[in-house]
Amino acid sequence: MTKYIFVTGGVLSSLGKGIASASIGTLLKSRGFKVSMLKFDPYINVDPGTMNPYQHGEVFVTKDGAETDLDLGHYERFVCVNLSYYNNATAGQIYSSVIEKERRGDYLGRTIQVIPHITDEIQSRMIEVAVRDRPDVVIVEVGGTVGDIESLPFLEAIRQFRLKKGRENTLFIHLTLVPYIPSAGELKTKPTQHSVGRLREIGIQPDFILCRTQIPLTEEARRKISLFCNVEEENVIQAIDVNNIYEVPLRFEKEGLTEKIMRRLNLKNRKEDLKDWERWVNKVNSAKRRVKIAIVGKYVKMKDAYKSIIEAFTHAGAANDGKVCLEWIEAEEITEGAEDRLASFQGILVPGGFGLRGIEGKIRAVRFARENGIPFLGICLGMHCSTIEFARNVANLRGANSTEFDPDTPHPVIDLLPEQKEIKDKGGTMRLGEYECRIEMDSFSGKAYKRPVIYERHRHRYEFNNKYREILKKAGLKIVGIYPEKDLVEIIEIPEHPWFVATQFHPEFNSKPQNPHPLFRDFVKAAMQKNP
Ligand code: GLN
DSSP states (O other), X not given: OOEEEEXXXXXXXXXOHHHHHHHHHHHHHHTTOOEEEEXXXXXXXXXXXXXXXXXXXXXXXXXXXXEEOTHHHHHHHHHOOOOOGGGEEEHHHHHHHHHHHHHHXXXXXXXXXXXXXXXXXXXXXXXXXXXXXXXXXXXXXXXXXXXXXXXXXXXXXXXXXHHHHOGGGEEEXXXXXXXXXXXXXXXXXXXXXXXXXXXXXXXXXXXXXXXXXXXXXXXXXXXXXXHHHTOOGGGEEEEEOOSSGGGHHHHHHHTXXXXXXXXXXXXXXXXXXXXXXXXXXXXXXXXXXXXXXXXXXXXXXXXXXXXXXXXXXXXXXXXXXXXXXXXXXXXXXXXXXXXXXXXXXXXXXEOOOOSSTTHHHHHHHHHHHHHTTOOEEEETHHHHHHHHHHHHHTSOOTTOEETTTOTTOSOEEEEEOXXXXXXXXXXXXXXXXXXXXXXXXXXXXXXXXXXXXXXXXXXXXXXXXXXXXXXXXXXXXXXXXXETTTTEEEEEEOSXXXXXXXXXSOGGGGOBTTBOOHHHHHHHHXXXXXXX
């Protein structure tokens, strides 16, 4: 019998429900249980793929090509699993599948309603995870905040689910904020009381309350929350602010959360090994060396848009006994003559992105890195910019560009594949998910991966144009990674450079704390060797 843990959020968003859910995953996994994850997003978009990064942050791409919420990235990193399209469900998906069934006539003339049809569909998504992944425990995070109109069908569905599966198989955890008010010198429990009140109104009594707090939870606050929220004092858990998100599982463990969850769900300890995780966290916290890397991008005011890149740098920093200090540079600000701003960095990264804004600034950043021997990593759009820069400034192809930015360019070094040209719909139609790549071993990438065949995740429409392969190769560009089935260029490098790699895929999605991505690891290593 699969057990279900439901994580809801109260008071306000951004309290770290995703990290809390992922951390509970880390803890149960450390006790030998097989864990799977499910994120419900109450918005009507079918997936976040069509959303602006300013609205939503990063779109995390799974191995099988689903465009999902960025919390799935946390789950993969914390629980060390590969997730799938069925591990993230939006209201949009739930409604469209109900409507599709209605059109097919599956409901045999009945009136289709939120209860039971939408709520049944939500529950079927929870069961699907158990059927496909065969876990001991599924952790279900309900997106949004209790009290939102959109979250209601999801909360109603989990309430019904408890009724069906029983108390010993389901657990409700509610994350709230316990703010410290300096003028009163007190932690305030009222917002928590109200938000648990809303939950109880719809029939959900939380078993645990995680209290996000700036300062340690006082006994008095704990007592009050317990009394007013009807939760045992020992199940009021402190979730104190931390500098390093990977510490959260260790903090919860200290509060005895793992034992308490196991007791409630009648799970028997199978092993215990949080030691590796703890060692790694200590390594991150005590790393001495510092390395300064610039990210030249378009969404730099919205750091969540680059979540997996930031995390990949944490992993790569630790692997090199150091910490990567990231600086965010708005690509539009790298105007002609402003490139010197980049001179003090030991590494430059140009990340993925869409659309024309900032492109010329990114191309200037690539040129600066290439000409000044600054270690460079280009990802997806960053690889497009690297190709354009090389074509224009080394191979003398004047006006070279991607047809994404200039449909009439005389040298379309980046272009759509014929099959992409026919696609009209925007949602879910990019080249998505994992593809094979063959690597030439005598290259920066070959030395990093140390194996000739790799699999990496994609999310793009435009590709390196093979018509320009020979010209660019003759000018000194090295093509070191190929997707064999379609002969597509996956990795380019500049050999006469300390370290210059640009990839069509997104390596950041595959980086894990104790298994840092080889390209990020070697990029940081090269950056450390460069004098600041
Ligand atoms: N806009 C480019 C494309 O669609 C790059 C996408 C990306 O960087 N993820 O191909």
